[in-house]
Amino acid sequence: xxxxxxxxxxxxxxxxxxxxxxxxxxxxxxxxxxxxxxxxxxxxxxxxxxxxxxxxxxxxxxxxxxxxxxxxxxxxxxxxxxxxxxxxxxxxxxxxxxxxxxxxxxxxxxxxxxx
Numbered sequence: 001x002x003x004x005x006x007x008x009x010x011x012x013x014x015x016x017x018x019x020x021x022x023x024x025x026x027x028x029x030x031x032x033x034x035x036x037x038x039x040x041x042x043x044x045x046x047x048x049x050x051x052x053x054x055x056x057x058x059x060x061x062x063x064x065x066x067x068x069x070x071x072x073x074x075x076x077x078x079x080x081x082x083x084x085x086x087x088x089x090x091x092x093x094x095x096x097x098x099x100x101x102x103x104x105x106x107x108x109x110x111x112x113x114x115x
Contacts, residue, residue: 041065045091
């Protein structure tokens with residue numbers, strides 16, 4: 001398996017584990033990045049805006065145990081871009097606990113309606 005295939009596999013496994021709630025994402029200092037720390041290193045998912053056309057691009061960044069970048073995956077094919085887009089969205093929701101916040105807002109609004 002070559003490096004690109006390994007990184008594609010890593011992205012897909014991270015997406016699946018995040019969707020299933022098996023890993024909890026954390027925020028980073030950057031507003032557009034989220035990370036997960038595992039025993040053997042960490043993985044960060046970054047989103048950036050392209051200066052040329054305001055389109056969004058995504059990158060999967062692999063960090064070693066000393067938080068140094070060891071690999072970066074920025075797919076150019078549509079399937080790879082979809083995986084990273086979904087991974088970023090799930091990571092954002094996980095790190096910021098979106099489901100809990102939305103649930104609390106709905107509860108609060110429900111209580112207001114009952115008055």
